[in-house]
Amino acid sequence: xxxxxQNILDHYHHPRNAGxxxxxxxxxxxxxxxxxxxxxxxxxxxxxxxxxIKYQAIGCAVSIAxxxxxxxxAKDQSVAEVQSWGEKEILEMLGIEVSATRLxxxxxxxxxxxxxxxx
Amino acid sequence: xxxxxxQQMQLKTIKTxxxxxxxxxxxxxxxxxxxxxxxxxxxxxxxxxxxxxxxAVHRGIYPLSENATAEFEAVRDKVxxxxxxxxxxxxxxxxxxTESINLVASGWGRKNIGPExxxxxxxxxxxxxxxxxxxxxxxxxxxxxxxxxxxQLDQLAKLLTKKTKLVALTYISNVLGTxxxxxxxxxxxxxxxxxxxxxxxxAQAVPHLPVNVQELGCDFLAFSAHKMLGPTGVGVLWGRAxxxxxxxxxxxxxxxxxxxxxxxxxxASVPAKFEGGTPNIAGVIxxxxxxxxxxxxxxxxxxxxxxxxxAYALExxxxxxxxxxYGSQELESCGCKCGRCQICKLECGRELKLCKNRLGxxxxxxxxIHAHDVAQxxxxxxxxxxxxxxxxMPLHQQLGVPASVRMSMYLYNSREDVDLLAEGIxxxxxxxxxxx
Numbered sequence: 001x002x003x004x005x006q007n008i009l010d011h012y013h014h015p016r017n018a019g020x021x022x023x024x025x026x027x028x029x030x031x032x033x034x035x036x037x038x039x040x041x042x043x044x045x046x047x048x049x050x051x052x053i054k055y056q057a058i059g060c061a062v063s064i065a066x067x068x069x070x071x072x073x074a075k076d077q078s079v080a081e082v083q084s085w086g087e088k089e090i091l092e093m094l095g096i097e098v099s100a101t102r103l104x105x106x107x108x109x110x111x112x113x114x115x116x117x118x119x
Numbered sequence: 120x121x122x123x124x125x126q127q128m129q130l131k132t133i134k135t136x137x138x139x140x141x142x143x144x145x146x147x148x149x150x151x152x153x154x155x156x157x158x159x160x161x162x163x164x165x166x167x168x169x170x171x172x173x174x175a176v177h178r179g180i181y182p183l184s185e186n187a188t189a190e191f192e193a194v195r196d197k198v199x200x201x202x203x204x205x206x207x208x209x210x211x212x213x214x215x216x217t218e219s220i221n222l223v224a225s226g227w228g229r230k231n232i233g234p235e236x237x238x239x240x241x242x243x244x245x246x247x248x249x250x251x252x253x254x255x256x257x258x259x260x261x262x263x264x265x266x267x268x269x270x271q272l273d274q275l276a277k278l279l280t281k282k283t284k285l286v287a288l289t290y291i292s293n294v295l296g297t298x299x300x301x302x303x304x305x306x307x308x309x310x311x312x313x314x315x316x317x318x319x320x321x322a323q324a325v326p327h328l329p330v331n332v333q334e335l336g337c338d339f340l341a342f343s344a345h346k347m348l349g350p351t352g353v354g355v356l357w358g359r360a361x362x363x364x365x366x367x368x369x370x371x372x373x374x375x376x377x378x379x380x381x382x383x384x385x386x387a388s389v390p391a392k393f394e395g396g397t398p399n400i401a402g403v404i405x406x407x408x409x410x411x412x413x414x415x416x417x418x419x420x421x422x423x424x425x426x427x428x429x430a431y432a433l434e435x436x437x438x439x440x441x442x443x444x445y446g447s448q449e450l451e452s453c454g455c456k457c458g459r460c461q462i463c464k465l466e467c468g469r470e471l472k473l474c475k476n477r478l479g480x481x482x483x484x485x486x487x488i489h490a491h492d493v494a495q496x497x498x499x500x501x502x503x504x505x506x507x508x509x510x511x512m513p514l515h516q517q518l519g520v521p522a523s524v525r526m527s528m529y530l531y532n533s534r535e536d537v538d539l540l541a542e543g544i545x546x547x548x549x550x551x552x553x554x555x
Contacts (some may be wrong), residue, residue, distance in 0.1 A: 003495055012551075034519020035491055035507060052509050060489035061551060105491065 002096050004061065011065035016072055021091040030112040031103060036108045037063045037080060039112045048078050053113070060105050062098065066108030067091050079117050126148065126403040132415065134270055134531045136281065147469075148501040149544075151295050152323055152480050152509070152527035154345045157409075161348055164408035168401045168522045169192075177374060177391070186279055194407035195390075201410050202321075202340060203331035204357055210362070211390045212403050213311045214339055215354035216322040217247040218344045219341035220287070220355055222393060223318055224251035225369040229283070232256050239407060241299075242268055242517050243292040246510040248320040252287055262288070268295040268446030269476060286317045290324035294511045305336040316362070322346055326413075327479050330340070330356055338527030344402065349409035353402035356393075362387045370395035373527065421504065421530045424450070426473045432481055432537045433474050440484040440545055445518055449475040482509070482523040488551045490522040496547040497524075502540055504530030 029040035037059030044052040053071045057064045073093055074082050079088040089096060090106055098106050134140055136158045139148075146345035174184040176191045191208075200208040212315060213219045228251075232238065238252045238438070241262040253259055260278045263271045270288075279286070286308050290301050305317050318339040324330055325340075326347035332340050339362075344353035368375055368386055378385045386392045413421065430450055436442055450472055484494050494506030505525045508515045515521060526540060 003499075004492075007547075008552070033521070035489070038488075060491040063492070102491070102495070 003098070004100070005096060006016070008061060008065045008094065008096065009114070010095055012061040013056065014019040017023045017052075017068070017075075018056065020056060021052055026116045028112060028116040028119060030108065030115060032059075032100040032108050034065075035060065035105065037105060037106040037108055039063070039067055039108055041109075041112050041116045043113070043116055050074055050077055050079065050082065050117075055109070055112075057109075059108070060092075063100055063108045066090060066094060066106045068113075070109045070113060074113060075116050082117060083114055085114075120434075126357060134533075136160065136412075137531055140531070145501040147443070147539045149526040149532065149540060150503045150505050151346070151529040153505055153526065154351065155326065155348050155529050156170060157350070158348055158412050158532065160412050161350065161405050161408045165401050165405040168404050176395055176500075184347060187400060188468060189402055190400070190407070193299065194403050195412050197407050198355055198357075199440050201414070202325065202355075202357060203333050203356060205333070206360060208389050208494045209357050209360050211297050211356040211358070211364060211393045212398055213341075213354040213356055213393075213400070214347070214352050215343040215498055216320060216341045217354075219339075219354050219356035220248055220318065220320065221251050222369055223341075224255050226393065227362065227367040228252075228255045230367055232284045237280060237282045239278050239283055241288045243268075243295060243297065243321060243511065243514050244287070244289055245293050245322070247322075247515065248287050248289060248318070252285070258282075262512075264295075264297075264514065267448070268292070268537050270297075270299055270304070272300075272307070275304070277309055278313060279308060279315065281314055283315045284325075284498075286315060287320070289320040289322075290330070290478070291327065292446070292511075292514075293323050293384070294475075294482050294509045294514055294523070295445055295479040295482065296482075296527075298328075298476050298478050301337070302335050309336065309449070323480065327418075327463060329418040332463060333518055338362055344406040344409060347406075347409055349406040350399075350402045353401050353406050355406075363393075363442045366393075368392045368395065374398075384530075404428075414531060423471075424530065425479050425528055425532075428473055428532060428534065428537065429474045429477060429479055429481070431442070431526070431534055432526065432540075433477070433539045434543075435537050436481060438533045439485075439541060441548065442483050442544070443486065444481060444483045445523060446482065447475050447477045450474045479529070480525065480527045482525040484520060485547060488547060489518075490524045490535070492525045492551055493544070493547050496550050497540070497543045500539075500546060502545045504540070542551050 021044055024042040025045040027042045031038040039057045052085045055067055057067050090110055137156045139156045147255045172186040176188040185339050195207040195210045198210045199286050237258040238256050239260045242264040265271050291298050308315055316338040319337040319343040321340045325342040338359050340357040342355055345351040373396040377387045437444050489524050490506040497504055507522050509525055
């Protein structure tokens with residue numbers, strides 16, 4: 001039951017910062033066709049700093065909870081900082097063990113956010 | 120009464136013959152459509168071969184190699200008898216269903232299917248019986264699947280033309296469990312266009328019910344050893360001898376030639392022509408042991424037991440709140456004093472409740488919960504099911520969902536396994552439903 005710890009389920013059921021920002025600096029959606037997960041991210045920047053993130057997500061508990069937690073973690077961080085994150089940061093953030101097959105669910109949010117910041 | 124005896128007496132002893140259940144006593148294995156477990160008989164046969172009999176086949180002029188060749192070729196005969204082939208020359212060993220179908224696409228298709236020609240497949244095909252044809256020819260036509268998970272065969276006459284060179288279809292859907300009326304479909308195809316060849320993907324059928332290529336009237340049949348108690352890395356392509364003779368080899372090297380000169384090579388005869396390189400000798404011998412095991416229990420017995428278990432599972436799942444089940448939902452009494460006679464041909468003398476046109480496989484979703492989460496929570500509870508698109512993305516597009524949960528059964532599964540699955544789904548709903 002490790003994967004479905006209370007804080008993961010809490011983020012899944014009550015995703016933080018869910019929604020869509022207007023007048024954004026970047027906006028993108030990315031999907032994982034193998035499992036149908038889809039995340040659309042909008043970001044507002046202030047200089048090189050992330051001011052606000054909102055997203056719309058369809059998917060499994062792991063991908064939604066990871067995106068929700070990421071939206072809190074990335075706020076007020078620099079673009080360069082977020083671009084440097086990888087699997088290690090996401091797994092630390094989730095605080096659970098994720099099997100190889102579920103790693104792509106956990107990583108979808110970060111991949112989407114990074115692609116968004118690239119634009 | 121053979122079937123009844125089998126169900127009463129053999130179910131428990133059958134399970135004890137699979138070592139995995141000794142090592143994983145709590146395992147509820149319901150992912151048989153992906154791969155089956157292996158009985159000790161198969162594992163030991165492979166181990167014995169490597170320990171006592173190992174040598175290359177078709178080469179050595181010494182007893183060890185001659186014996187290995189004899190054992191290897193005996194499996195070819197066994198496979199031929201198992202599927203009713205006229206001669207064992209028609210049996211080609213491959214690495215699995217995927218390679219078998221690719222062999223037809225490359226060896227026969229490239230030569231015989233032109234850019235103007237057409238191929239007909241069904242909407243319920245596994246990617247292995249879809250992508251090779253897509254790669255070969257862009258004029259793909261689809262036999263549609265209706266809301267009940269059945270092929271819309273009234274479309275067949277419209278889809279088939281003089282340009283149709285091949286119909287490729289599955290015997291049993293790996294997602295819906297639908298048993299397609301393959302013999303009737305092939306009859307209809309050959310009436311409309313006698314020159315059109317038919318390839319049957321038997322990966323989900325050959326392990327579960329008696330299949331006879333002569334009765335089906337197909338031209339190719341592909342299946343895998345590892346879904347029928349055998350090892351991974353071995354499969355079979357059966358093709359009509361005259362078609363195989365005219366087909367081009369696709370793997371060039373040792374074993375598939377009769378003569379090589381500096382400027383040219385002459386191919387060996389069928390089936391060696393298609394088996395370039397040292398084959399998976401131990402794997403093929405393991406397949407032989409798997410067929411012995413299946414024959415000992417009897418395919419008709421396996422089919423009937425599984426048909427009843429499928430009906431039990433369907434009823435059990437239908438009773439779950441918030442479940443969406445794909446494919447045929449209908450239960451019927453076999454009605455004719457013999458269970459599902461047209462499939463397992465077994466006279467049991469009882470009225471059995473069976474799923475109409477469905478065998479061994481049920482795919483579903485739980486409303487509001489992603490298939491991956493369902494499978495993960497079930498997995499943590501020791502219940503192995505599959506979540507995803509099951510290599511059938513076009514079918515899932517048709518179903519309107521990106522993924523589903525699939526439970527698939529085999530001869531060692533029991534009602535208890537189904538009960539544990541139903542309980543497990545209750546747990547999934549408890550863990551993942553939003554009660555806050």
